[in-house]
Amino acid sequence: MxxxxxxxxxxxxxxxxxxxxxxxxxxxxxxxxxxxxxxxxxxxxxxxxxxxxxxxxxxxxxxxxxxMVDFHQDDSVLEFFEVRRILEPAATAMAATAMSDEDIAGLRAVLDELGEDPSVEVLVANDLEFHRRIAAGSGNTVLCSLIEGLSGSTARARIWRGLTQEGAVRRTREQHAAICDAIESRQPDVARAWATVHVAGVEEWLRSALGVPRSSS
Incomplete structure (x- = not known):
């Protein structure tokens, strides 16, 4: 029109x-x-x-x-997601044993800050804070610094996914809640699994959006 x-x-x-x-x-x-x-x-x-x-x-x-042009011409962001998929599940598992009860309550509060229908920008800001707290909760400052350094490089892709993939906002909220539940119940293996699902889901969407197949190796 x-x-x-x-x-x-x-x-x-x-x-x-x-x-x-x-x-x-x-x-x-x-x-x-x-x-x-x-x-x-x-x-x-x-x-x-x-x-x-x-x-x-x-x-x-x-x-x-x-x-938009930069996003669709440069698929190097996939490499950042691949590294996130390696590091963040490990940090999340560590957080399930290392985070204090007070820090876990703070993590839960971050989830509760979202309203019923948050904008994508608000959701992504909340997502960045959620993952920052988990990385810090791992107790490993080097790992935390690496993950925080990767977050900014993947923020644009997360915004675009939130705008264009049906149900992305709902899935993000559900997966964040599952990760928080696993950390709160001190289940590192479950926390690792949910973190892997969460990061891999965005990575797979991005591969599809950019038309980049996963390597058979």
Whole structure:
């Protein structure tokens, strides 16, 4: 509708129910599309007012376009995920035995900070803090530093997954809760397993998004 000129800069989108029906989408799918277009500054979501087409000026869209091009042309981020998949399960298992009860309560509080429908940006910030606390809870400062150094390099991919993969937000919350439960119950093997599932899930999505097959070796 924007491309054809039916919706121009500054125009307000139709009501969600009407737009979803017209486009043949579920309302959840429409919301995810709006989130994605908001991230790249095509739409402006104004709480309590509605969703509007932005000015679509080139300088407004430039940063987002550079982000998308860079993300899809550079698959080196996969190597960061591969290292995360090695290090984070080990740190999580260590945290299940080393974290104090007070630190575990703090980890649980991080999960509880999320509302019912967090934005992807809020979820990823929460995700970074969750993993930072676990790495610190391993008791190994070198391991903690390595994991924190990897987190920033994978944040963009985690945001993009949250915007484009159906159910990603729900799965992230469920897996975080399972990891926290395993740490709280002092089950290092279970904690390691859930951490592996969690990191590998994002890695596999990214491989699919970039069209990079897993090595047979």
């Amino acid at each position: 924007i491309v054809t000129g039916e919706l121009g800069p500054g125009d307000k989108l139709p009501k969600e129910a009407d737009l979803a029906e017209r486009l043949g989408l579920s309302r959840n799918s429409l919301r995810e599309a709006v989130k994605a277009l908001s991230l790249i500054h095509v739409l402006d979501v104004r709480q309590g007012d509605g969703t509007y087409v932005t000015t679509l000026e080139p300088n407004l869209l430039l940063d987002a376009l550079a982000f």
